[in-house]
Amino acid sequence: MGTIRTIIFGLSLALSSHSAHAEWALNLSPGVTEVSRSVYDLHMTIFWICVAIGVVVFGVMFWSIFHHRKSRGAEAHHFHEHTLVEVAWTIVPLGILIAMAVPATATLVKMYDSSEADLDVQITGYQWKWRYTYLDQDLDFFSNLTTPQEQIGNQQAKGEHYLLEVDRHLVLPTDTKIRLLLTANDVIHSWWVPALAVKKDAVPGFINEAWTRIDEPGIYRGQCAELCGKDHGFMPIVVEAVPPEQFQQWLAEVKAEKLAEAAAAEKSWTLDELMTQGEQVYLRACAACHQPTGTGVPPAFPALKGSPIALGDVGTHIDIVLNGRPATAMQAFRDQLSASELAAVITYERNAWGNSTGEAVSPSQIAEMLAGNADTVGEGAQ
Amino acid sequence: MSTLDTAAPGAHEEHHGPATGIGRWLFTTNHKDIGTLYLWFSLLMFLIGGVMALLIRSELFQPGLQLVEPGFFNQLTTMHGLIMVFGAVMPAFVGLANWMVPLMIGAPDMALPRMNNWSFWILPFAFAILVSTLFMDGGAPNFGWTFYAPLSTTYAPPSVTYFIFAIHIMGASSIMGAINIIATILNLRAPGMTMMKLPLFVWTWLITAFLLIAVMPVLAGVVTMMLMDIHFGTSFFNAAGGGDPVLFQHVFWFFGHPEVYIMILPAFGIVSQIIPTFSRKKLFGYASMVYATASIAILSFLVWAHHMFTVGLPLVGELFFMFATMLIAVPTGVKVFNWVATMYRGSLTFETPMLFAIAFVVLFTIGGFSGLMLAIAPVDFQYHDTYFVVAHFHYVLVPGAIFSIMAGVYYWLPKWTGHALNESMGKFHFWCSFIGVNITFFPMHFLGLAGMPRRIPDYALQFADFNMVATVGAFIFGFSQLLFVWNVIHCIRSRETVSAQVWEGAHGLEWEVPSPAPYHTHTTPPRVE
Ligand SMILES: [Cu+2]
Ligand SMILES: [Cu+2]
Numbered sequence: 001m002g003t004i005r006t007i008i009f010g011l012s013l014a015l016s017s018h019s020a021h022a023e024w025a026l027n028l029s030p031g032v033t034e035v036s037r038s039v040y041d042l043h044m045t046i047f048w049i050c051v052a053i054g055v056v057v058f059g060v061m062f063w064s065i066f067h068h069r070k071s072r073g074a075e076a077h078h079f080h081e082h083t084l085v086e087v088a089w090t091i092v093p094l095g096i097l098i099a100m101a102v103p104a105t106a107t108l109v110k111m112y113d114s115s116e117a118d119l120d121v122q123i124t125g126y127q128w129k130w131r132y133t134y135l136d137q138d139l140d141f142f143s144n145l146t147t148p149q150e151q152i153g154n155q156q157a158k159g160e161h162y163l164l165e166v167d168r169h170l171v172l173p174t175d176t177k178i179r180l181l182l183t184a185n186d187v188i189h190s191w192w193v194p195a196l197a198v199k200k201d202a203v204p205g206f207i208n209e210a211w212t213r214i215d216e217p218g219i220y221r222g223q224c225a226e227l228c229g230k231d232h233g234f235m236p237i238v239v240e241a242v243p244p245e246q247f248q249q250w251l252a253e254v255k256a257e258k259l260a261e262a263a264a265a266e267k268s269w270t271l272d273e274l275m276t277q278g279e280q281v282y283l284r285a286c287a288a289c290h291q292p293t294g295t296g297v298p299p300a301f302p303a304l305k306g307s308p309i310a311l312g313d314v315g316t317h318i319d320i321v322l323n324g325r326p327a328t329a330m331q332a333f334r335d336q337l338s339a340s341e342l343a344a345v346i347t348y349e350r351n352a353w354g355n356s357t358g359e360a361v362s363p364s365q366i367a368e369m370l371a372g373n374a375d376t377v378g379e380g381a382q
Numbered sequence: 383m384s385t386l387d388t389a390a391p392g393a394h395e396e397h398h399g400p401a402t403g404i405g406r407w408l409f410t411t412n413h414k415d416i417g418t419l420y421l422w423f424s425l426l427m428f429l430i431g432g433v434m435a436l437l438i439r440s441e442l443f444q445p446g447l448q449l450v451e452p453g454f455f456n457q458l459t460t461m462h463g464l465i466m467v468f469g470a471v472m473p474a475f476v477g478l479a480n481w482m483v484p485l486m487i488g489a490p491d492m493a494l495p496r497m498n499n500w501s502f503w504i505l506p507f508a509f510a511i512l513v514s515t516l517f518m519d520g521g522a523p524n525f526g527w528t529f530y531a532p533l534s535t536t537y538a539p540p541s542v543t544y545f546i547f548a549i550h551i552m553g554a555s556s557i558m559g560a561i562n563i564i565a566t567i568l569n570l571r572a573p574g575m576t577m578m579k580l581p582l583f584v585w586t587w588l589i590t591a592f593l594l595i596a597v598m599p600v601l602a603g604v605v606t607m608m609l610m611d612i613h614f615g616t617s618f619f620n621a622a623g624g625g626d627p628v629l630f631q632h633v634f635w636f637f638g639h640p641e642v643y644i645m646i647l648p649a650f651g652i653v654s655q656i657i658p659t660f661s662r663k664k665l666f667g668y669a670s671m672v673y674a675t676a677s678i679a680i681l682s683f684l685v686w687a688h689h690m691f692t693v694g695l696p697l698v699g700e701l702f703f704m705f706a707t708m709l710i711a712v713p714t715g716v717k718v719f720n721w722v723a724t725m726y727r728g729s730l731t732f733e734t735p736m737l738f739a740i741a742f743v744v745l746f747t748i749g750g751f752s753g754l755m756l757a758i759a760p761v762d763f764q765y766h767d768t769y770f771v772v773a774h775f776h777y778v779l780v781p782g783a784i785f786s787i788m789a790g791v792y793y794w795l796p797k798w799t800g801h802a803l804n805e806s807m808g809k810f811h812f813w814c815s816f817i818g819v820n821i822t823f824f825p826m827h828f829l830g831l832a833g834m835p836r837r838i839p840d841y842a843l844q845f846a847d848f849n850m851v852a853t854v855g856a857f858i859f860g861f862s863q864l865l866f867v868w869n870v871i872h873c874i875r876s877r878e879t880v881s882a883q884v885w886e887g888a889h890g891l892e893w894e895v896p897s898p899a900p901y902h903t904h905t906t907p908p909r910v911e
Contacts (some may be wrong), residue, residue: 205621
């Protein structure tokens with residue numbers, strides 16, 4: 001009994017302590033698109049049909065349990081078939097199902113019509129982040145989880161959007177038909193934003209289509225829905241819907257930022273600057289696999305601390321970071337990071353955790369390599 | 383069999399009992415011994431898989447990572463699924479079939495007794511291999527019990543090869559078991575036991591056995607293709623080599639969906655034995671039960687892609703699989719209606735087996751309802767790969783398959799041991815399990831609808847409350863299974879004997895042999911009127 005009381009006490013304590021964010025949500029949200037609202041209506045219709053059938057079936061059952069019990073003197077009757085009843089309870093459900101299939105088909109047809117979109121965005125799943133490419137806009141970026149490791153490890157209070165926050169939102173215009181083209185770089189992922197009622201698998205080597213047209217500006221959060229390895233639970237999606245004019249403004253801003261970044265690669269960096277920047281990049285982009293301490297999780301993810309590659313020929317090191325190793329979790333980072341970030345992280349790996357080569361890799365060196373071997377992507381691939 | 387009898391006339395009047403020592407169990411060809419072995423094995427696997435489930439639920443008690451690393455969490459979910467499906471549920475049904483099919487049809491034993499011994503004895507090796515992967519470099523399989531490629535091929539830990547080998551052995555065991563059951567039912571029925579007189583448990587198992595023979599080779603095929611991709615340079619599932627990761631899912635679910643019915647049809651059979659007994663009334667709609675089972679089995683081959691609605695099927699494919707899946711609700715509904723009609727105007731009592739059977743009907747139906755909701759493709763986009771699905775399949779498998787197994791064990795245990803159950807402890811076990819199972823799995827519907835994906839070790843804060851409730855329920859359910867173990871052992875050691883019929887309303891050949899059922903039964907075939 002003592003333990004039970006402790007559990008109940010602990011439970012009530014725990015419930016009250018985080019009720020600040022908790023909402024005991026019970027149901028789907030109707031969402032913010034026409035499609036998501038018809039999905040919600042279908043969901044409620046089929047739900048109430050089930051409730052109605054349940055009430056009838058369980059009603060008869062509990063009626064029998066109460067009235068036909070032996071302890072109340074019930075005598076068993078001897079019937080054991082009845083053709084009319086049996087035919088009826090085959091035909092009636094069939095009718096209900098057909099009635100249900102009609103609106104379901106209509107909604108599905110609508111969901112599959114991705115024609116005449118005004119904006120195309122390609123979404124690529126990576127272990128464990130999303131990449132968004134605005135086709136025809138020359139805009140392309142990765143979106144990483146920003147929840148600090150300390151919150152996940154319970155050393156710090158969890159923020160409001162714990163595990164549902166990223167460094168770069170997928171910004172989309174409202175009232176615009178947007179076509180989403182989904183694919184993956186390594187394993188299968190699944191891009192899901194409940195408020196848009198869009199969930200589509202991102203399959204390596206294939207391109208799937210989905211579309212949405214968002215009615216209301218706002219921030220909509222979702223997650224990867226297909227098991228994709230260790231950090232499957234840590235690759236959220238954040239969509240920021242803004243009015244079309246604001247979207248144009250945002251496009252202009254990010255393009256200007258990109259130019260500034262390119263300029264940064266031209267300037268000369270000191271080893272210290274590279275190390276500071278490199279540590280940040282490393283923690284964000286590499287530590288999930290190679291660990292913050294550089295020790296990795298062998299054999300799945302090799303250690304970089306003391307690794308012959310991090311201590312050896314710098315060309316090989318740069319090559320593996322830029323182009324990845326095909327068919328392993330080590331992806332190509334050439335498109336994920338800017339030239340200065342790449343230079344910084346490689347420098348960091350060559351000088352952190354007791355790897356003391358003292359060598360600095362300069363952003364301009366990387367920029368040259370990126371320009372130079374642009375068509376030898378994935379060098380070493382079969 | 384007749385050759386045996388004529389070869390040694392008179393020598394078989396007094397049948398010998400079991401051999402003594404460990405040899406009895408290693409070399410036995412007796413269907414009762416083998417049934418017992420299967421059932422103990424399944425109980426052990428159920429407890430191991432259950433401990434893993436409790437570890438998973440403990441990690442999910444609160445947001446944040448407390449107990450296990452995400453990588454190990456994935457190994458736990460994978461192993462929990464594989465062990466429960468292939469180690470607990472399937473062997474338990476085979477164990478029940480071994481014990482009961484010969485008794486019910488008036489056969490002296492299974493048709494192929496030596497193969498029967500093999501079918502069982504390769505299983506412990508398969509699971510020893512599977513469980514040993516937990517201690518290997520790189521850890522156990524971590525790609526989910528559905529092991530989608532390329533996560534399970536190109537990106538898999540080295541232990542995947544052992545996993546493939548273990549699956550092969552389990553498949554061989556299941557196929558041999560299925561052949562044996564079919565051969566027994568088709569050839570060894572007592573005179574007068576026509577097909578349409580077979581008890582429903584026998585019918586459902588006959589159909590299940592055909593499903594097993596049809597799909598276990600497909601499973602073997604798909605893991606062999608994985609093996610080729612991993613070790614022999616083929617690219618069945620590797621897009622970079624011209625293969626197709628989605629092909630994996632088609633082949634897997636062509637096995638996987640019938641597999642779902644393999645785990646539920648025998649449950650239908652058990653419940654169809656128990657409800658008439660405790661309603662003191664014949665099963666309503668016997669013939670329609672048989673036809674419904676057969677239709678479910680046939681439809682089960684036509685619905686596999688309902689597990690793949692989000693994978694990018696063309697519209698027509700999507701519609702086909704949606705309609706076919708919805709259609710399964712019809713024969714399934716017929717079954718539920720028949721059970722209720724059997725209870726209607728019966729003379730009901732509520733012994734432990736009946737309680738589990740009634741809970742089965744109610745909770746399985748709830749799982750059926752969520753199944754119907756999942757069948758609606760456009761809405762499935764919201765449910766797929768969330769806790770709604772987790773709730774759905776745990777409703778059909780835990781208070782579905784597992785409750786039916788417990789109902790069956792409580793129902794037949796007095797026949798096996800010759801001893802009475804402790805009814806109050808049985809009821810206590812029932813109520814703890816019933817309450818625990820609902821506290822565990824009902825909130826998962828809400829979690830899924832609110833947007834929580836499955837197979838994640840940590841979650842956003844809005845999911846915290848129901849996760850905590852589910853974990854408390856899981857511990858209630860988990861620990862109440864110790865009551866089950868206690869009840870079984872207590873019944874074996876009890877001194878309170880029971881009659882041949884055991885239960886007042888029980889009818890059938892199995893209730894005509896003495897309790898405990900002698901080591902050899904029906905050596906001269908009974909006549910069925
Ligand atoms: Cu994922
Ligand atoms: Cu299925």
